Amino acid sequence: MKGSTLKIDGARFILTLDGQRRIVENGSILVQDGRIQRIDKASVMQGITADRVIQARDMVVTPGFCNNHMHISYAHAVRGIFPDNLDPTVYLGHVFALQQAMTEEDEYYTSLLGITELVKYGTTCFVDPGSTKFLDVCLQAYDKAGCRIVVGDSVVDRPNPLKLPVYSTSEAIRRIETTIEKYDGRLDGHVRAWAMPFDSAYCSDALLLEAKRIADHRGVGLTLHQANRPGNITFYRETHNTRPVLYLDRLGILGPNVLLAHVVDVDDAEIDAIARTNTKTVMCPPASLKMGSRTVHTARFPEMVAKGICVSLGTDAGNNSNLLDPLRSVYLTAVLYKDSRGTTDVVPAEMALEAGTREGPRALGLERELGSLEVGKRADLVLFDTRRPEWRSLFNPVNALVYAADGRSVHTVIIDGRVVVENHQATFVNEGELVDKVQSLGEGLLARTGVTFGPRWPVV
Numbered sequence: 001m002k003g004s005t006l007k008i009d010g011a012r013f014i015l016t017l018d019g020q021r022r023i024v025e026n027g028s029i030l031v032q033d034g035r036i037q038r039i040d041k042a043s044v045m046q047g048i049t050a051d052r053v054i055q056a057r058d059m060v061v062t063p064g065f066c067n068n069h070m071h072i073s074y075a076h077a078v079r080g081i082f083p084d085n086l087d088p089t090v091y092l093g094h095v096f097a098l099q100q101a102m103t104e105e106d107e108y109y110t111s112l113l114g115i116t117e118l119v120k121y122g123t124t125c126f127v128d129p130g131s132t133k134f135l136d137v138c139l140q141a142y143d144k145a146g147c148r149i150v151v152g153d154s155v156v157d158r159p160n161p162l163k164l165p166v167y168s169t170s171e172a173i174r175r176i177e178t179t180i181e182k183y184d185g186r187l188d189g190h191v192r193a194w195a196m197p198f199d200s201a202y203c204s205d206a207l208l209l210e211a212k213r214i215a216d217h218r219g220v221g222l223t224l225h226q227a228n229r230p231g232n233i234t235f236y237r238e239t240h241n242t243r244p245v246l247y248l249d250r251l252g253i254l255g256p257n258v259l260l261a262h263v264v265d266v267d268d269a270e271i272d273a274i275a276r277t278n279t280k281t282v283m284c285p286p287a288s289l290k291m292g293s294r295t296v297h298t299a300r301f302p303e304m305v306a307k308g309i310c311v312s313l314g315t316d317a318g319n320n321s322n323l324l325d326p327l328r329s330v331y332l333t334a335v336l337y338k339d340s341r342g343t344t345d346v347v348p349a350e351m352a353l354e355a356g357t358r359e360g361p362r363a364l365g366l367e368r369e370l371g372s373l374e375v376g377k378r379a380d381l382v383l384f385d386t387r388r389p390e391w392r393s394l395f396n397p398v399n400a401l402v403y404a405a406d407g408r409s410v411h412t413v414i415i416d417g418r419v420v421v422e423n424h425q426a427t428f429v430n431e432g433e434l435v436d437k438v439q440s441l442g443e444g445l446l447a448r449t450g451v452t453f454g455p456r457w458p459v460v
């Protein structure tokens, strides 16, 4: 509603993540027409009224979290069915075969449940790396939830072990172009559409080059999977006599509007190429750990940040990491490197929290609007209820948030000034009905495709 105001009144701490990283103790926030109009001490803003006032005593307020790699549309219907010792290539083959069998109805409800989980635990903006088939119908789910999403059409033009559909190069290019044209800027700009070649190993040079040209020409981003799996490194050494990221650099694919996903096992020369070209990155620690990517040995988060590289966080799909809570990614980022480097003097809690919040929109080119709580920015906020055992006793809100809390303490989520989670419940959907619906759609999908995996233990 034009002119409508919302006031967050008297929060215990506001973590602004602004230029000075100010923490406002006993602070209030005034929102008008979806933008932050004022942030100050509650005592100073005492006389200011609003159409709606949220009492935030004992709350910690943060910017919305950003998940820059999350396949939203297929996991929840069949979540957790795969044994945890299945080789990633084998189970990703199953994942994409199941995804191909999904109907419009399957995708709509599965996406809605995925989004509900993300939003409920504090994610306000995310990248779906091009795996949604029925964007028209899923657009209704995005609208309902009010989330910010980057979509695309993930394409390949080479045979691949993941069973992704192989298009001709010209058809793949046409699909990229049509998707951007049709969806970029939809839902009042909440939806952005990008070029999304799936993975450089499964795309021809011509497709990669044209995808980059389209992204540059249209002023949008490009994301692709860039996990330097052992097979990938061997493939590039044998076919191009170089490393995967150096090959992309040589081709001219890297750049400030490019987001590389996973970025595990990069060497110094590859890090230099990413830094020099101002290419953005997203790491998904819960997925890398679960998929045996040797991330504790080969991921280079501290070195990349030290070089000025924008490293944002993601989770990957609900059947890769299975954990979609943004605070799990933040926590893992804060602890992984302390363990692997044998020192506590690496990746402080503040750096991990920056990766989960302000670095996310920066990786998407949205840092002028999102990522910190500052006057003029969009009002995407998360309110954590600290009257819970895991938050107490409360003295240092950053340490409490990163090391002790998780998404279950998210009390209220606001996107663009709209309250989408209130008192731990999504406001846009009946969660009970939705989980029942997706359970039955998942059972139907498994029956249709014949995919069966059961628990290892006997179900009696």
Ligand SMILES: [Zn+2]
Residues within 6 Å of the ligand: 069, 071, 129, 225, 261, 316
């Ligand atoms: Zn992915």
